[in-house]
Amino acid sequence: MVSAIAWKNKKVVMLDQSRLPAEVRFIECADYRLVAEGIKKLWIRGAPAIGIAAAMGIALGAKEIKAAGFDEFMERLEPICSAMLSTRPTAVNIKWAVDRLKKTLLAHREKSVAKLKKMLVDEAKRILDEDIAVNRAIGKFGAELIRDGDTVLTHCNAGALATGGYGTATAPMLFARDQGKRIRVFADETRPVLQGARLTTWELAQEGIPVTLITDNSAGALMRRGEIDLVIVGTDRTVRNGDVANKIGTYTVAVLAREHSIPFYIAAPLSSIDLSIPTGDQIPIEERDPSEVTCIYGRVRTEDNVCSWGSVQIAPEGISVKNMAFDVTPHRYITGIITEKGIFRPGDIKNIMKKPEKGTRGGAFVPPVRR
C-alpha cells in the first residue's frame, strides 16, 4: 500500500512528495527537526498526513528529553511542539495533533518520564491508525457506488499520499478493485500545482489501478462522449448546508457532471466537516502567488541535455494573474457525501453528528444500485 508516512525502527519515515513523480525518495528522520523540515518543505502534504507527521515528530523529539518529572518533561516538550506548529501556521491538523498529545500526557501526569515518552509514540501511531480506519470506512461505503467496468474521474489528490493510507477520494477505488470490480480512473492534472499529474497518477499506478492522465480541459469532452461514469473528489471543507470547498476546478467538474447527468460524489472525513459555517459563501478563498501559475517546477531537461531540478516560465514576466487555490461547489451539484459514517445527501450533512433516531440511519443512505 502507498504510504506517505510511517513509524519504523524508532524513526519517522516519509516519502518526499516534492520530487514525485520523477524521483521516489524516502527520508528517514531520526531527529524531530528533520520531520519539521519535511512538513515545511512539502515533502509531506495533505491535512491528515501532516497531522500524523507532526504527532510522530513530537514523539520522536520527546525520546531525547532528559527530565526528572512530569512538569520538567512538559516544559522541555514545548519547543518541540512549537517547531511543529511553526512549519505551516494555518494547518489545523498540526494544532489538533499537538493538543491531542498534550491532553493525553496531562491525563497521565503520575506516570514516569519513560512511560510518558512511550505514550507519545503510541498516541502518534494511534492517530495514524485512526486515519487509516476512517479512510477504510469511506472506502467501504464509497465502493458501493462503483460498478464493475466503471470509469471514475477524480480531481487533485485526495489519495493515500495526503493521508495515513488509502486516501479519501481514492479509498472507494481501492475497495472496488479489491472487490474484483474492473475499474478505470481518469485523473485531472489539476493546474496550477498539478497534484493530479504528479501524485494521483503515481499512486494509482503503484496500486495497479489503470489510470489515464488528462488535462483539466478534457473532462467535459470525455463526459460528452460518455466515457466517465462517476466523479469522486475530496474536500478541504464541507459546511452546514452541504456546500463544499475543494481545489480550484472542482466546481467546473461538478457543473459538467450535472450537465451530463453523471453522479458527483465528495469523499469527506468528519474532520473536514465544519458545521459552524452555514453556507459555502462564508468560506474564505485563499489566493496564492502568481508564480504557481506562471512557472512550473519539476525535473528539467535542457536543450543541451542537462538534467536538473528547476522551473519553466510559461507566461510573460510580470503579467497579471488571478490564482484562487479553492472554489466552492454548491450543494445542489452534489449527489452524495461519503463519510466514515455512511453516505449523506448534502442536505442531511447537518445531522451527521446527531445520534440517529432508533431504527434510522441518521440521514445516511444506502445508494440505489446504478445501472
Next chain:
Amino acid sequence: MVSAIAWKNKKVVMLDQSRLPAEVRFIECADYRLVAEGIKKLWIRGAPAIGIAAAMGIALGAKEIKAAGFDEFMERLEPICSAMLSTRPTAVNIKWAVDRLKKTLLAHREKSVAKLKKMLVDEAKRILDEDIAVNRAIGKFGAELIRDGDTVLTHCNAGALATGGYGTATAPMLFARDQGKRIRVFADETRPVLQGARLTTWELAQEGIPVTLITDNSAGALMRRGEIDLVIVGTDRTVRNGDVANKIGTYTVAVLAREHSIPFYIAAPLSSIDLSIPTGDQIPIEERDPSEVTCIYGRVRTEDNVCSWGSVQIAPEGISVKNMAFDVTPHRYITGIITEKGIFRPGDIKNIMKKPEKGTRGGAFVPPVRR
C-alpha cells in the same frame, strides 16, 4: 499593432512565437527555405498566418528563379511550392495559398517572368491584406457585443499572432477598446500547449488591453462570482448545423457560460466555416502526443540558476495519457457566430453563403443591446 508576419524590404519577417513570451525575436528571411523552416518549427502558427507565410515564402523563392518563359518558370516554382506544402502536411491554408498563387499565374501566362515574379509578391501581400480586412470586419461586428466596463473571457489564442493581424476572437476586443470602451480580459492558459498563457496574454499586453491570466480551472469560479460578462473564442471548424470545433476546453467554457447565463460567442472567418459537414459529430478529433501533457517546454531556470531552453517533466514516466487536441461545442451552447458578414445565430450559419433576400440580412442579426 502586433504582427506575426510581414513583407519588409523584399524579405519575409516573422516573429518567432516558439520562444514567446520569454523572448521576443523577429526572424528576417531572405531565403524561402528559412520561411519553410519557420512554419515547420512553429515560429509561426495559426491557420491564416501560415497560409500567408507560405504565400510570401513562395514569392520570395520565385525571385531567385532564372527562367526563359512561363513554362520554365512554373517548373522551377514547383520545388518551392512543395517545400511549403511539406512543412505541415495537414494545414489546409498552405494548400489554399499555393493553389491561389498558381491560379493567378496561370491566368497571366502571357506576362514576362519579371512580371510574374512581381505578381506573386503582390498576391502574397494581398492575401495578408484580405486576412486583415476579414478580421477588421469581425472586429467591427463583434465590438457591438462588448459594453463599456465588460470583462471578456477567451480561451486559447485566436489573436493577431494566429492571423495577419487583429486576430479573430481578439479583433472585437481591439475595436471595443478603440471605441473608448474600458474592457478587461481573462485569458485561460489553455493546457496542454498553453497558447493562452504564452501568446494571448502577451499580445493583449502589447496592445495595452488589461489582461489577467487564469488556469483553465478558474473560469467556473469566476463566472459564479459574476466576474465574466461574455466569452469570445475562435474556431478551427464551424459546420452546417452551427456546431463548432475548437481547442480542447472550449466545450467546458461553453457549458459553464450557459450555466451562468453568460453569452458565448464564436469568432469565425468564412474560411473556417465548412458547410459540407452536417454536424459536429462528423468532425474528426485529432489525438496528439502524450508528451504535450507530461512535459512542459519553455525557458528553464535550474536550481543552480542555469538559464536555458528545455522542458520540465510533470507526470510519471510512461503514464497513460489521453490528449485530444480539440473538442466540439454543440450549437445549443452558442449565442452567436461572429463572421465578416455579420453575426449569425448558429442555426442560420447554413445560409451564410446564400445571397440575402432583398431587404433582409440573410440570417445575420444586429445583437440586442445587453444590459
